[in-house]
Amino acid sequence: MSPGALPRAVGRRLAALATVAGLVALAGCSSVTYAETPLPTTTAPKPTSSTPAAAAAVCDNATQSYDPLPSLPNRGEITDGSMRKIITKGYITVGVSADTYLFGARNAFTGGIEGFDIDMARAVAKAIFGDPSKVQFRVITANDRIPLLKDRAVDMVARNMSMTCGRWNDIAFSAEYYRSGQKVLVGKNLPDAVNLGLADLKGKRVCAPNGTTSLAKLEQVQGPTVVTAGTHTGCLVLFQQGKADAITGDDTVLAGLAAQDPNTVVTKAKAITTEPYGLGFNKADIYLARYVNRVIADLEADGEWKRIYDRWLAGPLGPAPAPPTPVYGR
Missing domain, CATH: 3.40.190.10 (Periplasmic binding protein-like II)
Incomplete structure (x- = not known):
């Protein structure tokens, strides 16, 4: 072996050992994390008439x-x-x-x-x-x-x-x-009775029948105290007994109640629903x-x-x- 061959051989062995050591070190390292490749951004297709989402929103x-x-x-x-x-x-x-x-x-x-x-x-x-x-x-x-x-x-x-x-x-x-349209029936003795709407009846007991859209709307209005009955006539009975201050319902129904009780009036306030x-x-x-x-x-x-x-x-x-x-x- 020539005088320069030994140093070159030793160098090649040391480089090989260093490469192996590096691979072993990487293989045994549990703290290494890899950033995931971001998925391409997609826009969900709008539902068509044949998709379940469209059927649910029919x-x-x-x-x-x-x-x-x-x-x-x-x-x-x-x-x-x-x-x-x-x-x-x-x-x-x-x-x-x-x-x-x-x-x-x-x-x-x-x-x-x-x-x-x-x-x-x-x-x-x-x-x-x-x-x-x-x-x-x-x-x-x-x-x-x-x-x-x-x-x-x-x-x-x-x-x-x-x-x-x-x-x-x-x-x-x-x-x-x-x-x-949903309106309100009140007693004629209330101040400015003819112009009162649901929002004006804060603290007043307002009756609507169970299972009606009138009751659902009444429950959404802040201020009135909700009173229920089985029917609008039941509400009229509560009104006449002093257990309700007003009744809410469709204007057609309230017109019938007012015709039965001359002490009441259907207000002229704008209907709150159709x-x-x-x-x-x-x-x-x-x-x-x-x-x-x-x-x-x-x-x-x-x-x-x-x-x-x-x-x-x-x-x-x-x-x-x-x-x-x-x-x-x-």
Whole structure:
């Protein structure tokens, strides 16, 4: 070996040992961390009509109902299962109010139930059977409406029921057949009674029936003390007993209460909600809803809707407005 070869050999061995030592050290080091490569930023695609998210958000207009039938078929032409059951039993069972004066209330002299909603129910019976008396009225509370439809204890509900997206999750509605708004009824003895709204009733006991949108709205207003009853008439009883200072509800309902108690007044304050009324059905009864939508459209077209309004509501509420514009396409 030449004199210069030894130092070169030693150098190569030392370099090799250093490389091995470095690899061993890295392999045994547990504190080493590695930064993850950032994932590319993506934007989630907007849901289409076929995605679950879109299906969950299907209700963006609570007044949108199903397309009406092109025309009313003869009874013998109807094949829908639910309607065949109604036709077979010979009458339609309708859940109604018996204490909502002007819309559904028992006549103290005849014992019959009458009002705007009752005439709507009779119009449906007339369309199906050719006889407006082919209807069985079942008196229910506001809180009963959805459970009885879901259980099929009634075929239809005609009880001044507001259409909401939340309720569409449980039942089906007809097209809007009347539009109301939530107001307040107070005693005439309150200062500036005629102009009071819910927000003005701080510390006052305000009554609304259980299971109603009126109660839901009342509970959102800061100031009033919430009082509940089974019906609006129950609220009127509490008012007359001095257990409530005011009642809130649809202006149509309050007009009926005011007509029964001359010491009360429906305030002129602007309505705090818009309340579109729909006839209620079991969620699966789409054909029945379409059938009834044709009935409603025909009532409006031939002037019968206005005649029903004039019969019950023109006195306390003034001349008939135009019927609500239907929204179809659900």
